[in-house]
Amino acid sequence: MASGDLIVGLEIGTSKICVVVGETRPDGTLKILGVGQAPSRGVRKGEIVDFETAMKCVHEAVVDAEQKSDVMIRSVYVGVAGGHIQGFNNRGCVMLPEDRDEIDDQDVDDVKVNAREVSIPAQNAFLHSIIQHYHVDGQDGVLNPVGMLGQKLEADFHIIHGVRTRIQNTIRCVKELPLEVEDVVFGALASAQVVLTQHQKNLGALVVDIGGGTTDYILYVDGAVKQSGVLAIGGDHITNDISMGLRIPMARAEKLKIDEGGCVLGNCLPGETILLKDDSGFAGKEIERETLNTIIHLRLRETFELLKRTVEEEPFINYVGAGIFITGGCSLLSGIDHLAGEIFEMPAHVTHAQTLAGLTSAVENPQFATAIGLLKYAQAVQIDRPRGGITRIFGRLFNRMR
Amino acid sequence: MIQLSKNYSLPERQEEPIPIKVVGVGSAGSNALDRVLLDGMDKNDLIAVNTDVQSLVSSVAARKVQLGRECTRGLGTGGDPELGYQAAIESADELRQSIAGVRMIFICAGLGGGTGSGAAPIVAQLAREAGSLVIAFATLPFSFEGKRRAAQAQDALARLNEVANAVICFENDRMGDMVAPKAGIHQAFGVADMTISQSVRSIVNLIQRPGLIRIGFDDLFAALRTQNGRCLFGFGESDSDNRAHDALTQALKNPLMDKGRMLSEAAHVLVQVAGGPGMTLSEVEILMRELGKHVRDHTQIVFGTAVDGKMGNRLAVTIISSLASEDSNAPQSTPPIPEPFLAPPPAALEQIEPPPKIDPPSVAAATYGAAGVQPEPEVVPQAERSPDDSIPFEQPQPVAAEAPQPLPMPSIRKPAPRLIPPKKKPVIEKESKPPQEKYVHAKQEMMQFEPITRGRFEKSEPTIVEGQDLDVPTFLRKNIKVK
Numbered sequence: 001m002a003s004g005d006l007i008v009g010l011e012i013g014t015s016k017i018c019v020v021v022g023e024t025r026p027d028g029t030l031k032i033l034g035v036g037q038a039p040s041r042g043v044r045k046g047e048i049v050d051f052e053t054a055m056k057c058v059h060e061a062v063v064d065a066e067q068k069s070d071v072m073i074r075s076v077y078v079g080v081a082g083g084h085i086q087g088f089n090n091r092g093c094v095m096l097p098e099d100r101d102e103i104d105d106q107d108v109d110d111v112k113v114n115a116r117e118v119s120i121p122a123q124n125a126f127l128h129s130i131i132q133h134y135h136v137d138g139q140d141g142v143l144n145p146v147g148m149l150g151q152k153l154e155a156d157f158h159i160i161h162g163v164r165t166r167i168q169n170t171i172r173c174v175k176e177l178p179l180e181v182e183d184v185v186f187g188a189l190a191s192a193q194v195v196l197t198q199h200q201k202n203l204g205a206l207v208v209d210i211g212g213g214t215t216d217y218i219l220y221v222d223g224a225v226k227q228s229g230v231l232a233i234g235g236d237h238i239t240n241d242i243s244m245g246l247r248i249p250m251a252r253a254e255k256l257k258i259d260e261g262g263c264v265l266g267n268c269l270p271g272e273t274i275l276l277k278d279d280s281g282f283a284g285k286e287i288e289r290e291t292l293n294t295i296i297h298l299r300l301r302e303t304f305e306l307l308k309r310t311v312e313e314e315p316f317i318n319y320v321g322a323g324i325f326i327t328g329g330c331s332l333l334s335g336i337d338h339l340a341g342e343i344f345e346m347p348a349h350v351t352h353a354q355t356l357a358g359l360t361s362a363v364e365n366p367q368f369a370t371a372i373g374l375l376k377y378a379q380a381v382q383i384d385r386p387r388g389g390i391t392r393i394f395g396r397l398f399n400r401m402r
Numbered sequence: 403m404i405q406l407s408k409n410y411s412l413p414e415r416q417e418e419p420i421p422i423k424v425v426g427v428g429s430a431g432s433n434a435l436d437r438v439l440l441d442g443m444d445k446n447d448l449i450a451v452n453t454d455v456q457s458l459v460s461s462v463a464a465r466k467v468q469l470g471r472e473c474t475r476g477l478g479t480g481g482d483p484e485l486g487y488q489a490a491i492e493s494a495d496e497l498r499q500s501i502a503g504v505r506m507i508f509i510c511a512g513l514g515g516g517t518g519s520g521a522a523p524i525v526a527q528l529a530r531e532a533g534s535l536v537i538a539f540a541t542l543p544f545s546f547e548g549k550r551r552a553a554q555a556q557d558a559l560a561r562l563n564e565v566a567n568a569v570i571c572f573e574n575d576r577m578g579d580m581v582a583p584k585a586g587i588h589q590a591f592g593v594a595d596m597t598i599s600q601s602v603r604s605i606v607n608l609i610q611r612p613g614l615i616r617i618g619f620d621d622l623f624a625a626l627r628t629q630n631g632r633c634l635f636g637f638g639e640s641d642s643d644n645r646a647h648d649a650l651t652q653a654l655k656n657p658l659m660d661k662g663r664m665l666s667e668a669a670h671v672l673v674q675v676a677g678g679p680g681m682t683l684s685e686v687e688i689l690m691r692e693l694g695k696h697v698r699d700h701t702q703i704v705f706g707t708a709v710d711g712k713m714g715n716r717l718a719v720t721i722i723s724s725l726a727s728e729d730s731n732a733p734q735s736t737p738p739i740p741e742p743f744l745a746p747p748p749a750a751l752e753q754i755e756p757p758p759k760i761d762p763p764s765v766a767a768a769t770y771g772a773a774g775v776q777p778e779p780e781v782v783p784q785a786e787r788s789p790d791d792s793i794p795f796e797q798p799q800p801v802a803a804e805a806p807q808p809l810p811m812p813s814i815r816k817p818a819p820r821l822i823p824p825k826k827k828p829v830i831e832k833e834s835k836p837p838q839e840k841y842v843h844a845k846q847e848m849m850q851f852e853p854i855t856r857g858r859f860e861k862s863e864p865t866i867v868e869g870q871d872l873d874v875p876t877f878l879r880k881n882i883k884v885k
Contacts, residue, residue, distance in 0.1 A: 044862040232865040233872050240858050241875035245884050271695030291884050298876040
């Protein structure tokens with residue numbers, strides 16, 4: 001049984017649903033108590049398309065996690081993804097009244113509200129507003145302006161938003177179980193919490209979480225989030241390509257991708273083949289490894305190139321010093337780091353969640369990076385918050401997430 | 403029925419192994435011997451030969467020969483091949499004694515140093531004079547050991563090539579590829595020794611294992627026939643579910659194979675598949691089909707298979723081949739046994755003689771005798787067709803005239819290098835080129851009738867970026883043919 005505060009992260013992925021149960025200990029460390037997972041159905045490209053089925057799968061995963069960690073799960077932090085999620089930067093500004101020149105908490109809150117007064121599409125809702133830096137009377141790089149003297153307070157925020165109804169679908173799916181939703185967190189933001197160290201965030205890093213249905217990315221420069229977004233391409237697309245290219249069933253293609261897939265060309269023996277054993281409803285087949293790798297390579301190359309073009313729309317990628325960090329289930333494909341490194345022309349690493357206590361074997365699987373990241377995110381948020389049941393309103397600000 | 407099966411298995415059981423010896427020359431050689439012993443060879447089959455007494459004392463071999471008692475006085479040669487050569491000459495009698503009466507001799511030596519480079523060719527020569535078959539396993543030094551050593555090694559290799567029946571040459575640089583970059587240097591050397599040991603073991607097994615389809619010396623030499631060429635060797639063993647595939651993959655991964663790429667240039671490939679009683683025909687078929695993809699159509703595959711109860715669940719594949727060097731090998735061909743050490747080996751010859759008479763399916767018949775007793779269609783007609791070729795080889799060999807037995811050895815060896823390639827090559831060119839041209843002409847762009855499909859994303863919201871539907875497989879959109 002858990003002795004400290006229980007935190008549960010739930011990620012409804014395209015290929016699997018995973019629930020990570022952790023507890024925060026009094027000394028501030030996070031311990032993972034258990035991991036539950038279930039194969040996902042009714043989810044395409046990170047979004048729920050079949051409500052009933054998806055709900056059953058979430059239930060399965062939650063029950064699995066409860067059994068493994070021996071706790072009752074009442075509330076969860078939910079990770080969301082989907083092609084509709086976007087991020088952009090905005091600057092908010094407040095002028096202090098003439099008779100006062102010391103900045104207080106109220107001014108900081110005001111500037112946040114101000115920064116959010118931007119037009120996002122009507123059907124969209126804010127997911128996160130993440131502070132980058134404050135400016136006091138034009139002075140750059142202020143981290144905490146409270147108590148400083150000045151007349152004009154500005155703040156740069158990175159705002160992540162998505163289509164309200166689609167995000168609500170995810171929330172509803174969890175609430176029907178019934179579980180309480182503590183918060184909704186953008187997947188890549190959660191992953192970045194456990195994949196990157198503070199030092200790497202300061203140096204500048206691009207986290208790419210390639211999951212089953214989507215590729216989420218988030219870019220840090222100077223310790224602050226500068227860019228984020230989602231491409232609705234993921235491991236499913238690779239599987240689909242393999243299935244169509246080699247004319248084998250999807251389930252076979254998925255297994256083949258996981259067991260044998262690689263994305264480096266010219267690295268296998270000439271004529272090297274993989275033998276697929278026959279099965280009921282499937283006559284055995286022999287597949288050339290180079291063909292398989294070519295299919296995977298082409299898809300991943302295209303995805304990375306698209307991602308590169310997307311992040312290059314803004315100049316921040318040039319300030320990335322630590323390189324690219326690839327996580328998520330697809331990062332297990334061999335050679336993916338070489339491919340990413342070649343396309344982005346910077347060092348690329350395949351990583352997983354770092355520095356946590358408890359079930360370290362779960363931590364080392366990049367598939368769980370987002371779910372574990374949710375715990376870390378929740379922990380960071382809870383430190384700032386009085387304990388107790390404040391009803392959480394969807395779209396609430398969490399300004400300390402950096 | 404029971405009787406029949408008994409009879410059937412009898413000849414195999416009675417077979418006695420061919421006497422063999424593994425000789426390690428120099429300290430690299432004795433390191434290799436250590437490994438060979440660890441891998442299950444009998445101690446009594448090993449002979450350590452060295453100038454350095456210290457190294458000799460620590461060797462595991464049952465028989466040890468110190469070279470050059472006078473000229474090196476128990477010290478090493480200090481990297482001087484000349485000294486190694488003299489030391490070997492000095493101890494020639496002792497060497498001759500130690501290898502007397504042995505049918506097959508494996509010489510392991512690290513070339514580049516003094517003893518290995520200087521003495522190994524002499525040992526090979528003495529062994530040939532004694533009527534043995536000599537297969538030399540030579541390692542070439544790492545390139546960082548310097549050009550001088552490399553040159554010495556090449557010299558010695560050339561001389562070994564002249565005297566030995568076959569030389570299998572391992573380049574240490576290639577061994578490095580097999581070891582993880584972070585592994586210690588001892589591991590790199592260990593891998594070299596291991597590969598040598600594997601080769602020795604698998605060639606011994608190849609010759610000795612009761613074969614359903616037997617591979618004999620003649621086949622072995624046909625595969626190793628080139629002079630100064632590069633020898634390709636691969637060995638793999640597996641007991642997994644997919645053992646045929648796994649064993650072959652492992653064999654192709656051998657550093658001497660360069661991932662199987664080199665196989666595509668070989669003219670002869672010798673393959674032996676050995677397994678326990680559980681080995682099935684379909685496994686062998688899968689394996690050979692897979693191997694077929696690595697070689698060209700005109701490559702001659704010499705195939706052998708053997709069932710050995712000791713193998714249990716495992717299946718082992720041995721692949722041996724060689725690549726010709728650019729310069730044609732015709733002028734150098736077979737090593738005539740050099741004059742200075744002529745010592746008629748009557749004892750050895752008599753030992754060899756009886757088996758073919760008594761028991762045709764026995765070892766000798768299958769090896770030496772194979773060409774004569776069970777004439778393979780290739781060997782015999784070739785020998786007839788090129789009488790002028792075979793004459794020069796017999797002449798420098800006075801021994802040959804005395805006893806009938808040594809004759810087949812050179813004659814088997816000769817026809818193999820000479821006759822097969824010239825016969826094959828014209829055929830290749832005729833056969834392979836026209837179809838290629840045909841293919842080029844026949845190739846035609848296929849028109850796509852099927853509409854482009856989106857597979858499992860058929861019903862989900864399309865991902866359209868920059869005007870392209872990314873749910874459609876990339877290779878289809880880019881029109882890249884993957885099959």
